[in-house]
Amino acid sequence: MIPEAVSIREVGPRDGLQIEDPVPLDAKIRLLDALAATGVPRIEATSFVSPRAVPALADAADLAAELYRWPNIEFSALVAGVGGTRRALEAGIRTVEYVVSAADGHSQANTKSSTSEAVARIEEIVGLVHDAGGKVEVIIATAWDCPFDGPTDQERPLWIAEHAVKCGADQISLADTIGTATPGRVARLVDSVHSRLGEVNLGAHFHNTRGVGLACALTAVEHGVRYLDASVGGLGGCPFAPGASGNIATEELAFMLADLGVDTGVDVAEAIRAAGVAEDVVGHAVPSNLLRAGLPRPAAE
Structure with a gap:
Protein backbone atom coordinates (compact mmCIF):
# COMPACT_ATOMS: atom_id res chain seq x y z
CA MET A 1 0.00 0.00 0.00
CA ILE A 2 2.49 2.59 -1.19
CA PRO A 3 0.72 5.97 -1.54
CA GLU A 4 1.30 8.62 -4.18
CA ALA A 5 2.32 11.21 -1.58
CA VAL A 6 3.43 11.55 2.04
CA SER A 7 3.72 14.82 3.94
CA ILE A 8 6.99 15.26 5.83
CA ARG A 9 7.23 17.65 8.76
CA GLU A 10 10.73 18.93 9.43
CA VAL A 11 11.24 18.92 13.21
CA GLY A 12 14.90 19.93 13.35
CA PRO A 13 14.36 23.48 14.64
CA ARG A 14 12.46 22.12 17.65
CA ASP A 15 13.18 18.46 18.33
CA GLY A 16 16.59 18.67 16.72
CA LEU A 17 17.81 21.65 18.73
CA GLN A 18 16.12 21.11 22.07
CA ILE A 19 18.96 19.02 23.52
CA GLU A 20 21.73 21.17 22.00
CA ASP A 21 23.45 24.11 23.62
CA PRO A 22 21.34 27.21 22.87
CA VAL A 23 21.74 28.31 19.25
CA PRO A 24 21.54 32.08 18.52
CA LEU A 25 18.40 33.33 16.80
CA ASP A 26 20.26 34.41 13.66
CA ALA A 27 21.69 30.90 13.29
CA LYS A 28 18.20 29.41 13.64
CA ILE A 29 17.01 31.74 10.89
CA ARG A 30 19.89 30.58 8.67
CA LEU A 31 18.84 26.99 9.30
CA LEU A 32 15.20 27.78 8.51
CA ASP A 33 16.31 29.40 5.23
CA ALA A 34 18.13 26.21 4.27
CA LEU A 35 15.15 24.07 5.25
CA ALA A 36 12.74 26.25 3.28
CA ALA A 37 14.88 25.70 0.19
CA THR A 38 14.24 21.94 0.44
CA GLY A 39 10.56 22.37 -0.37
CA VAL A 40 9.39 20.70 2.85
CA PRO A 41 5.77 21.80 3.37
CA ARG A 42 5.66 21.76 7.18
CA ILE A 43 8.19 22.78 9.82
CA GLU A 44 8.00 22.41 13.59
CA ALA A 45 9.59 25.72 14.50
CA THR A 46 9.86 25.63 18.30
CA SER A 47 8.06 24.76 21.52
CA PHE A 48 6.34 26.90 24.12
CA VAL A 49 7.44 25.10 27.24
CA SER A 50 9.35 26.16 30.34
CA PRO A 51 12.56 27.96 29.32
CA ARG A 52 14.15 26.59 32.49
CA ALA A 53 13.42 23.04 31.37
CA VAL A 54 14.39 23.58 27.73
CA PRO A 55 16.71 26.61 27.57
CA ALA A 56 17.59 25.94 23.92
CA LEU A 57 14.06 27.03 22.95
CA ALA A 58 13.66 29.97 25.33
CA ASP A 59 13.47 32.31 22.31
CA ALA A 60 10.23 30.74 21.03
CA ALA A 61 8.28 34.00 20.78
CA ASP A 62 11.19 35.81 19.11
CA LEU A 63 11.53 33.03 16.55
CA ALA A 64 7.79 32.97 15.92
CA ALA A 65 7.98 36.67 15.06
CA GLU A 66 10.35 35.84 12.19
CA LEU A 67 8.26 33.11 10.55
CA TYR A 68 6.55 35.58 8.20
CA ARG A 69 9.68 35.26 6.05
CA TRP A 70 8.47 31.89 4.71
CA PRO A 71 4.75 32.34 3.92
CA ASN A 72 4.39 29.07 1.98
CA ILE A 73 5.36 26.84 4.91
CA GLU A 74 2.97 25.63 7.59
CA PHE A 75 4.77 26.26 10.87
CA SER A 76 3.80 24.54 14.10
CA ALA A 77 4.88 24.62 17.72
CA LEU A 78 4.78 22.00 20.45
CA VAL A 79 3.08 22.69 23.78
CA ALA A 103 3.15 6.25 30.00
CA ASP A 104 2.80 7.85 33.42
CA GLY A 105 6.53 7.68 34.14
CA HIS A 106 7.45 9.79 31.12
CA SER A 107 4.44 12.06 31.65
CA GLN A 108 5.62 12.89 35.17
CA ILE A 125 -6.59 23.09 24.35
CA VAL A 126 -8.58 22.09 21.26
CA GLY A 127 -11.19 24.72 22.13
CA LEU A 128 -8.60 27.47 22.56
CA VAL A 129 -6.86 26.72 19.28
CA HIS A 130 -10.05 26.27 17.26
CA ASP A 131 -11.44 29.53 18.65
CA ALA A 132 -8.29 31.22 17.31
CA GLY A 133 -8.84 29.67 13.87
CA GLY A 134 -6.06 27.12 14.26
CA LYS A 135 -5.73 23.37 14.35
CA VAL A 136 -4.47 20.88 16.91
CA TRP A 144 5.41 1.89 22.27
CA ASP A 145 7.79 2.07 25.23
CA CYS A 146 8.72 4.30 28.15
CA PRO A 147 12.24 4.74 29.57
CA PHE A 148 10.80 4.54 33.10
CA ASP A 149 7.81 2.18 32.84
CA GLY A 150 8.94 -0.21 30.12
CA PRO A 151 6.57 -1.44 27.38
CA THR A 152 3.44 0.68 27.03
CA ASP A 153 0.10 -1.10 27.28
CA GLN A 154 -1.20 -0.64 23.73
CA GLU A 155 -4.67 0.22 25.01
CA ARG A 156 -3.26 3.47 26.41
CA PRO A 157 -2.33 5.16 23.09
CA LEU A 158 -5.63 3.89 21.65
CA TRP A 159 -7.54 5.44 24.57
CA ILE A 160 -5.72 8.78 24.14
CA ALA A 161 -6.29 8.80 20.38
CA GLU A 162 -9.98 8.00 20.79
CA HIS A 163 -10.46 10.75 23.37
CA ALA A 164 -8.54 13.27 21.26
CA VAL A 165 -10.73 12.59 18.23
CA LYS A 166 -13.88 12.96 20.36
CA CYS A 167 -12.56 16.33 21.55
CA GLY A 168 -12.11 17.49 17.95
CA ALA A 169 -8.35 17.10 17.45
CA ASP A 170 -7.47 17.59 13.79
CA GLN A 171 -4.68 15.01 13.72
CA ILE A 172 -3.17 12.25 15.84
CA SER A 173 0.48 11.23 15.84
CA LEU A 174 2.18 8.19 17.37
CA ALA A 175 5.66 8.90 18.71
CA ASP A 176 8.43 6.37 19.30
CA THR A 177 10.08 8.60 21.89
CA ILE A 178 13.04 6.34 22.76
CA GLY A 179 13.52 4.55 19.46
CA THR A 180 12.47 1.06 20.52
CA ALA A 181 9.69 0.42 18.02
CA THR A 182 10.13 -2.28 15.39
CA PRO A 183 8.25 -2.66 12.10
CA GLY A 184 5.99 -5.43 13.40
CA ARG A 185 4.97 -3.45 16.46
CA VAL A 186 4.41 -0.35 14.34
CA ALA A 187 2.11 -2.28 11.99
CA ARG A 188 0.07 -3.66 14.87
CA LEU A 189 -0.50 -0.32 16.62
CA VAL A 190 -1.23 1.62 13.41
CA ASP A 191 -3.69 -1.06 12.32
CA SER A 192 -5.33 -0.91 15.76
CA VAL A 193 -5.76 2.85 15.52
CA HIS A 194 -7.43 2.56 12.13
CA SER A 195 -9.59 -0.32 13.35
CA ARG A 196 -10.71 1.66 16.42
CA LEU A 197 -11.10 5.10 14.83
CA GLY A 198 -11.64 4.49 11.12
CA GLU A 199 -10.46 7.26 8.82
CA VAL A 200 -8.30 9.63 10.84
CA ASN A 201 -5.40 11.92 9.97
CA LEU A 202 -2.61 9.82 11.40
CA GLY A 203 1.04 10.74 11.69
CA ALA A 204 4.12 9.08 13.16
CA HIS A 205 7.40 10.17 14.71
CA PHE A 206 10.36 7.79 14.85
CA HIS A 207 13.82 7.91 16.37
CA ASN A 208 16.70 5.95 14.89
CA THR A 209 18.17 4.97 18.26
CA ARG A 210 18.43 1.29 17.33
CA GLY A 211 18.90 1.67 13.59
CA VAL A 212 15.40 0.75 12.41
CA GLY A 213 13.79 4.20 12.23
CA LEU A 214 13.44 4.23 8.44
CA ALA A 215 12.10 0.66 8.44
CA CYS A 216 9.47 1.73 10.97
CA ALA A 217 8.60 4.79 8.87
CA LEU A 218 8.16 2.67 5.74
CA THR A 219 5.98 0.19 7.63
CA ALA A 220 3.84 3.04 8.94
CA VAL A 221 3.36 4.36 5.41
CA GLU A 222 2.45 0.89 4.14
CA HIS A 223 -0.23 0.71 6.84
CA GLY A 224 -1.87 4.04 6.09
CA VAL A 225 0.18 6.75 7.82
CA ARG A 226 0.45 9.77 5.55
CA TYR A 227 2.26 12.23 7.83
CA LEU A 228 5.82 11.65 9.05
CA ASP A 229 8.22 13.67 11.17
CA ALA A 230 11.93 13.81 10.42
CA SER A 231 14.84 15.97 11.50
CA VAL A 232 17.52 17.55 9.36
CA GLY A 233 20.74 15.56 9.65
CA GLY A 234 19.09 13.17 12.12
CA LEU A 235 19.40 15.65 14.98
CA GLY A 236 17.34 15.36 18.11
CA GLY A 237 16.32 13.51 21.21
CA CYS A 238 14.10 13.97 24.23
CA PRO A 239 15.72 15.65 27.27
CA LEU A 257 10.43 7.55 -0.40
CA ALA A 258 11.52 9.10 -3.71
CA ASP A 259 12.91 5.74 -4.82
CA LEU A 260 9.44 4.26 -4.20
CA GLY A 261 7.79 6.94 -6.32
CA VAL A 262 6.27 8.70 -3.30
CA ASP A 263 5.98 12.46 -3.69
CA THR A 264 7.11 14.41 -0.61
CA GLY A 265 7.86 17.73 -2.26
CA VAL A 266 11.36 17.58 -0.76
CA ASP A 267 14.41 18.14 -2.96
CA VAL A 268 16.85 15.55 -1.62
CA ALA A 269 19.97 17.40 -2.79
CA GLU A 270 18.78 20.57 -1.01
CA ALA A 271 17.95 18.51 2.06
CA ILE A 272 21.52 17.20 2.14
CA ARG A 273 22.77 20.77 1.88
CA ALA A 274 20.49 21.74 4.77
CA ALA A 275 22.01 18.92 6.84
CA GLY A 276 25.40 20.51 6.26
CA VAL A 277 24.04 23.84 7.51
CA ALA A 278 22.62 22.08 10.58
CA GLU A 279 26.02 20.54 11.28
CA ASP A 280 27.59 23.99 11.12
CA VAL A 281 24.90 25.52 13.34
CA VAL A 282 25.26 22.96 16.15
CA GLY A 283 29.04 22.78 15.83
CA HIS A 284 29.43 19.02 15.64
CA ALA A 285 28.85 16.10 13.28
CA VAL A 286 25.25 15.02 12.71
CA PRO A 287 24.19 11.35 12.40
CA SER A 288 23.08 11.47 8.75
CA ASN A 289 24.65 8.73 6.63
CA LEU A 290 23.43 10.42 3.47
CA LEU A 291 25.28 13.61 4.36
CA ARG A 292 28.47 11.57 4.74
CA ALA A 293 28.04 9.42 1.62
CA GLY A 294 26.16 11.74 -0.72
CA LEU A 295 23.72 10.73 -3.44
CA PRO A 296 24.66 7.73 -5.59
CA ARG A 297 25.86 8.39 -9.11
CA PRO A 298 23.09 8.33 -11.69
CA ALA A 299 23.03 5.39 -14.06
CA ALA A 300 24.94 5.88 -17.30
CA GLU A 301 22.74 6.59 -20.30
Whole structure:
Protein backbone atom coordinates (compact mmCIF):
# COMPACT_ATOMS: atom_id res chain seq x y z
CA MET A 1 0.00 0.00 0.00
CA ILE A 2 2.49 2.59 -1.19
CA PRO A 3 0.72 5.97 -1.54
CA GLU A 4 1.30 8.62 -4.18
CA ALA A 5 2.32 11.21 -1.58
CA VAL A 6 3.43 11.55 2.04
CA SER A 7 3.72 14.82 3.94
CA ILE A 8 6.99 15.26 5.83
CA ARG A 9 7.23 17.65 8.76
CA GLU A 10 10.73 18.93 9.43
CA VAL A 11 11.24 18.92 13.21
CA GLY A 12 14.90 19.93 13.35
CA PRO A 13 14.36 23.48 14.64
CA ARG A 14 12.46 22.12 17.65
CA ASP A 15 13.18 18.46 18.33
CA GLY A 16 16.59 18.67 16.72
CA LEU A 17 17.81 21.65 18.73
CA GLN A 18 16.12 21.11 22.07
CA ILE A 19 18.96 19.02 23.52
CA GLU A 20 21.73 21.17 22.00
CA ASP A 21 23.45 24.11 23.62
CA PRO A 22 21.34 27.21 22.87
CA VAL A 23 21.74 28.31 19.25
CA PRO A 24 21.54 32.08 18.52
CA LEU A 25 18.40 33.33 16.80
CA ASP A 26 20.26 34.41 13.66
CA ALA A 27 21.69 30.90 13.29
CA LYS A 28 18.20 29.41 13.64
CA ILE A 29 17.01 31.74 10.89
CA ARG A 30 19.89 30.58 8.67
CA LEU A 31 18.84 26.99 9.30
CA LEU A 32 15.20 27.78 8.51
CA ASP A 33 16.31 29.40 5.23
CA ALA A 34 18.13 26.21 4.27
CA LEU A 35 15.15 24.07 5.25
CA ALA A 36 12.74 26.25 3.28
CA ALA A 37 14.88 25.70 0.19
CA THR A 38 14.24 21.94 0.44
CA GLY A 39 10.56 22.37 -0.37
CA VAL A 40 9.39 20.70 2.85
CA PRO A 41 5.77 21.80 3.37
CA ARG A 42 5.66 21.76 7.18
CA ILE A 43 8.19 22.78 9.82
CA GLU A 44 8.00 22.41 13.59
CA ALA A 45 9.59 25.72 14.50
CA THR A 46 9.86 25.63 18.30
CA SER A 47 8.06 24.76 21.52
CA PHE A 48 6.34 26.90 24.12
CA VAL A 49 7.44 25.10 27.24
CA SER A 50 9.35 26.16 30.34
CA PRO A 51 12.56 27.96 29.32
CA ARG A 52 14.15 26.59 32.49
CA ALA A 53 13.42 23.04 31.37
CA VAL A 54 14.39 23.58 27.73
CA PRO A 55 16.71 26.61 27.57
CA ALA A 56 17.59 25.94 23.92
CA LEU A 57 14.06 27.03 22.95
CA ALA A 58 13.66 29.97 25.33
CA ASP A 59 13.47 32.31 22.31
CA ALA A 60 10.23 30.74 21.03
CA ALA A 61 8.28 34.00 20.78
CA ASP A 62 11.19 35.81 19.11
CA LEU A 63 11.53 33.03 16.55
CA ALA A 64 7.79 32.97 15.92
CA ALA A 65 7.98 36.67 15.06
CA GLU A 66 10.35 35.84 12.19
CA LEU A 67 8.26 33.11 10.55
CA TYR A 68 6.55 35.58 8.20
CA ARG A 69 9.68 35.26 6.05
CA TRP A 70 8.47 31.89 4.71
CA PRO A 71 4.75 32.34 3.92
CA ASN A 72 4.39 29.07 1.98
CA ILE A 73 5.36 26.84 4.91
CA GLU A 74 2.97 25.63 7.59
CA PHE A 75 4.77 26.26 10.87
CA SER A 76 3.80 24.54 14.10
CA ALA A 77 4.88 24.62 17.72
CA LEU A 78 4.78 22.00 20.45
CA VAL A 79 3.08 22.69 23.78
CA ALA A 80 2.73 20.69 26.98
CA GLY A 81 -0.25 22.43 28.55
CA VAL A 82 -2.80 25.22 28.48
CA GLY A 83 -0.32 27.97 29.36
CA GLY A 84 2.00 27.07 26.52
CA THR A 85 -0.97 26.93 24.16
CA ARG A 86 -1.97 30.47 25.08
CA ARG A 87 1.59 31.71 24.59
CA ALA A 88 1.87 30.00 21.20
CA LEU A 89 -1.38 31.57 20.01
CA GLU A 90 -0.32 34.99 21.29
CA ALA A 91 2.90 34.60 19.29
CA GLY A 92 0.92 33.98 16.10
CA ILE A 93 1.23 30.18 15.87
CA ARG A 94 -1.92 28.57 14.46
CA THR A 95 -0.86 24.92 14.23
CA VAL A 96 -0.34 23.56 17.72
CA GLU A 97 1.04 20.15 18.71
CA TYR A 98 -0.07 19.04 22.16
CA VAL A 99 2.03 16.19 23.50
CA VAL A 100 0.52 13.57 25.81
CA SER A 101 2.67 10.74 27.16
CA ALA A 102 0.96 7.36 27.07
CA ALA A 103 3.15 6.25 30.00
CA ASP A 104 2.80 7.85 33.42
CA GLY A 105 6.53 7.68 34.14
CA HIS A 106 7.45 9.79 31.12
CA SER A 107 4.44 12.06 31.65
CA GLN A 108 5.62 12.89 35.17
CA ALA A 109 9.19 13.49 33.96
CA ASN A 110 8.03 15.59 31.01
CA THR A 111 5.17 17.65 32.47
CA LYS A 112 4.95 16.73 36.18
CA SER A 113 1.45 15.37 35.62
CA SER A 114 -0.11 11.98 35.05
CA THR A 115 -1.32 10.75 31.69
CA SER A 116 -4.93 11.10 32.86
CA GLU A 117 -4.32 14.74 33.85
CA ALA A 118 -2.73 15.45 30.47
CA VAL A 119 -5.62 13.78 28.63
CA ALA A 120 -8.11 15.88 30.60
CA ARG A 121 -6.54 19.04 29.13
CA ILE A 122 -7.11 18.03 25.49
CA GLU A 123 -10.63 19.44 25.27
CA GLU A 124 -9.65 22.87 26.59
CA ILE A 125 -6.59 23.09 24.35
CA VAL A 126 -8.58 22.09 21.26
CA GLY A 127 -11.19 24.72 22.13
CA LEU A 128 -8.60 27.47 22.56
CA VAL A 129 -6.86 26.72 19.28
CA HIS A 130 -10.05 26.27 17.26
CA ASP A 131 -11.44 29.53 18.65
CA ALA A 132 -8.29 31.22 17.31
CA GLY A 133 -8.84 29.67 13.87
CA GLY A 134 -6.06 27.12 14.26
CA LYS A 135 -5.73 23.37 14.35
CA VAL A 136 -4.47 20.88 16.91
CA GLU A 137 -2.43 17.73 16.58
CA VAL A 138 -2.29 15.45 19.62
CA ILE A 139 1.07 13.69 19.73
CA ILE A 140 1.06 10.49 21.77
CA ALA A 141 4.57 10.15 23.21
CA THR A 142 5.99 6.83 24.42
CA ALA A 143 3.37 5.11 22.29
CA TRP A 144 5.41 1.89 22.27
CA ASP A 145 7.79 2.07 25.23
CA CYS A 146 8.72 4.30 28.15
CA PRO A 147 12.24 4.74 29.57
CA PHE A 148 10.80 4.54 33.10
CA ASP A 149 7.81 2.18 32.84
CA GLY A 150 8.94 -0.21 30.12
CA PRO A 151 6.57 -1.44 27.38
CA THR A 152 3.44 0.68 27.03
CA ASP A 153 0.10 -1.10 27.28
CA GLN A 154 -1.20 -0.64 23.73
CA GLU A 155 -4.67 0.22 25.01
CA ARG A 156 -3.26 3.47 26.41
CA PRO A 157 -2.33 5.16 23.09
CA LEU A 158 -5.63 3.89 21.65
CA TRP A 159 -7.54 5.44 24.57
CA ILE A 160 -5.72 8.78 24.14
CA ALA A 161 -6.29 8.80 20.38
CA GLU A 162 -9.98 8.00 20.79
CA HIS A 163 -10.46 10.75 23.37
CA ALA A 164 -8.54 13.27 21.26
CA VAL A 165 -10.73 12.59 18.23
CA LYS A 166 -13.88 12.96 20.36
CA CYS A 167 -12.56 16.33 21.55
CA GLY A 168 -12.11 17.49 17.95
CA ALA A 169 -8.35 17.10 17.45
CA ASP A 170 -7.47 17.59 13.79
CA GLN A 171 -4.68 15.01 13.72
CA ILE A 172 -3.17 12.25 15.84
CA SER A 173 0.48 11.23 15.84
CA LEU A 174 2.18 8.19 17.37
CA ALA A 175 5.66 8.90 18.71
CA ASP A 176 8.43 6.37 19.30
CA THR A 177 10.08 8.60 21.89
CA ILE A 178 13.04 6.34 22.76
CA GLY A 179 13.52 4.55 19.46
CA THR A 180 12.47 1.06 20.52
CA ALA A 181 9.69 0.42 18.02
CA THR A 182 10.13 -2.28 15.39
CA PRO A 183 8.25 -2.66 12.10
CA GLY A 184 5.99 -5.43 13.40
CA ARG A 185 4.97 -3.45 16.46
CA VAL A 186 4.41 -0.35 14.34
CA ALA A 187 2.11 -2.28 11.99
CA ARG A 188 0.07 -3.66 14.87
CA LEU A 189 -0.50 -0.32 16.62
CA VAL A 190 -1.23 1.62 13.41
CA ASP A 191 -3.69 -1.06 12.32
CA SER A 192 -5.33 -0.91 15.76
CA VAL A 193 -5.76 2.85 15.52
CA HIS A 194 -7.43 2.56 12.13
CA SER A 195 -9.59 -0.32 13.35
CA ARG A 196 -10.71 1.66 16.42
CA LEU A 197 -11.10 5.10 14.83
CA GLY A 198 -11.64 4.49 11.12
CA GLU A 199 -10.46 7.26 8.82
CA VAL A 200 -8.30 9.63 10.84
CA ASN A 201 -5.40 11.92 9.97
CA LEU A 202 -2.61 9.82 11.40
CA GLY A 203 1.04 10.74 11.69
CA ALA A 204 4.12 9.08 13.16
CA HIS A 205 7.40 10.17 14.71
CA PHE A 206 10.36 7.79 14.85
CA HIS A 207 13.82 7.91 16.37
CA ASN A 208 16.70 5.95 14.89
CA THR A 209 18.17 4.97 18.26
CA ARG A 210 18.43 1.29 17.33
CA GLY A 211 18.90 1.67 13.59
CA VAL A 212 15.40 0.75 12.41
CA GLY A 213 13.79 4.20 12.23
CA LEU A 214 13.44 4.23 8.44
CA ALA A 215 12.10 0.66 8.44
CA CYS A 216 9.47 1.73 10.97
CA ALA A 217 8.60 4.79 8.87
CA LEU A 218 8.16 2.67 5.74
CA THR A 219 5.98 0.19 7.63
CA ALA A 220 3.84 3.04 8.94
CA VAL A 221 3.36 4.36 5.41
CA GLU A 222 2.45 0.89 4.14
CA HIS A 223 -0.23 0.71 6.84
CA GLY A 224 -1.87 4.04 6.09
CA VAL A 225 0.18 6.75 7.82
CA ARG A 226 0.45 9.77 5.55
CA TYR A 227 2.26 12.23 7.83
CA LEU A 228 5.82 11.65 9.05
CA ASP A 229 8.22 13.67 11.17
CA ALA A 230 11.93 13.81 10.42
CA SER A 231 14.84 15.97 11.50
CA VAL A 232 17.52 17.55 9.36
CA GLY A 233 20.74 15.56 9.65
CA GLY A 234 19.09 13.17 12.12
CA LEU A 235 19.40 15.65 14.98
CA GLY A 236 17.34 15.36 18.11
CA GLY A 237 16.32 13.51 21.21
CA CYS A 238 14.10 13.97 24.23
CA PRO A 239 15.72 15.65 27.27
CA PHE A 240 13.22 13.85 29.53
CA ALA A 241 13.78 10.36 28.11
CA PRO A 242 17.17 8.85 28.99
CA GLY A 243 18.81 7.13 26.05
CA ALA A 244 16.70 8.77 23.34
CA SER A 245 18.93 9.68 20.44
CA GLY A 246 18.33 11.38 17.12
CA ASN A 247 15.31 11.31 14.85
CA ILE A 248 15.24 9.75 11.41
CA ALA A 249 16.99 12.14 9.03
CA THR A 250 14.82 14.21 6.70
CA GLU A 251 17.14 13.77 3.74
CA GLU A 252 17.28 9.97 4.22
CA LEU A 253 13.50 9.65 4.55
CA ALA A 254 12.92 11.74 1.42
CA PHE A 255 15.59 9.75 -0.46
CA MET A 256 13.95 6.42 0.46
CA LEU A 257 10.43 7.55 -0.40
CA ALA A 258 11.52 9.10 -3.71
CA ASP A 259 12.91 5.74 -4.82
CA LEU A 260 9.44 4.26 -4.20
CA GLY A 261 7.79 6.94 -6.32
CA VAL A 262 6.27 8.70 -3.30
CA ASP A 263 5.98 12.46 -3.69
CA THR A 264 7.11 14.41 -0.61
CA GLY A 265 7.86 17.73 -2.26
CA VAL A 266 11.36 17.58 -0.76
CA ASP A 267 14.41 18.14 -2.96
CA VAL A 268 16.85 15.55 -1.62
CA ALA A 269 19.97 17.40 -2.79
CA GLU A 270 18.78 20.57 -1.01
CA ALA A 271 17.95 18.51 2.06
CA ILE A 272 21.52 17.20 2.14
CA ARG A 273 22.77 20.77 1.88
CA ALA A 274 20.49 21.74 4.77
CA ALA A 275 22.01 18.92 6.84
CA GLY A 276 25.40 20.51 6.26
CA VAL A 277 24.04 23.84 7.51
CA ALA A 278 22.62 22.08 10.58
CA GLU A 279 26.02 20.54 11.28
CA ASP A 280 27.59 23.99 11.12
CA VAL A 281 24.90 25.52 13.34
CA VAL A 282 25.26 22.96 16.15
CA GLY A 283 29.04 22.78 15.83
CA HIS A 284 29.43 19.02 15.64
CA ALA A 285 28.85 16.10 13.28
CA VAL A 286 25.25 15.02 12.71
CA PRO A 287 24.19 11.35 12.40
CA SER A 288 23.08 11.47 8.75
CA ASN A 289 24.65 8.73 6.63
CA LEU A 290 23.43 10.42 3.47
CA LEU A 291 25.28 13.61 4.36
CA ARG A 292 28.47 11.57 4.74
CA ALA A 293 28.04 9.42 1.62
CA GLY A 294 26.16 11.74 -0.72
CA LEU A 295 23.72 10.73 -3.44
CA PRO A 296 24.66 7.73 -5.59
CA ARG A 297 25.86 8.39 -9.11
CA PRO A 298 23.09 8.33 -11.69
CA ALA A 299 23.03 5.39 -14.06
CA ALA A 300 24.94 5.88 -17.30
CA GLU A 301 22.74 6.59 -20.30
